[in-house]
Amino acid sequence: xxxxxxxTAATVTAKVAPPVGVSLATVAGLQVSELVLxxxxxxxxxxxxxxVYQIYLEVQQxxxxx
Numbered sequence: 001x002x003x004x005x006x007x008t009a010a011t012v013t014a015k016v017a018p019p020v021g022v023s024l025a026t027v028a029g030l031q032v033s034e035l036v037l038x039x040x041x042x043x044x045x046x047x048x049x050x051x052v053y054q055i056y057l058e059v060q061q062x063x064x065x066x
Contacts, residue, residue: 025035 022032022035023033
């Protein structure tokens with residue numbers, strides 16, 4: 001067996017997770033569009049928080065140099 005044909009458990013899990021998640025959400029009564037909407041909202045909030053934190057650190061470094 002060559003190295004390229006052997007898949008690790010993490011690779012298999014990463015490939016299977018999206019369809020399994022969608023299937024479970026559908027069975028639970030959630031629409032995929034709602035999941036995408038909420039995931040996008042959470043991601044956007046996290047990215048805004050991360051950017052604000054970076055700006056805060058830059059301002060603190062600038063103030064410490066003065």
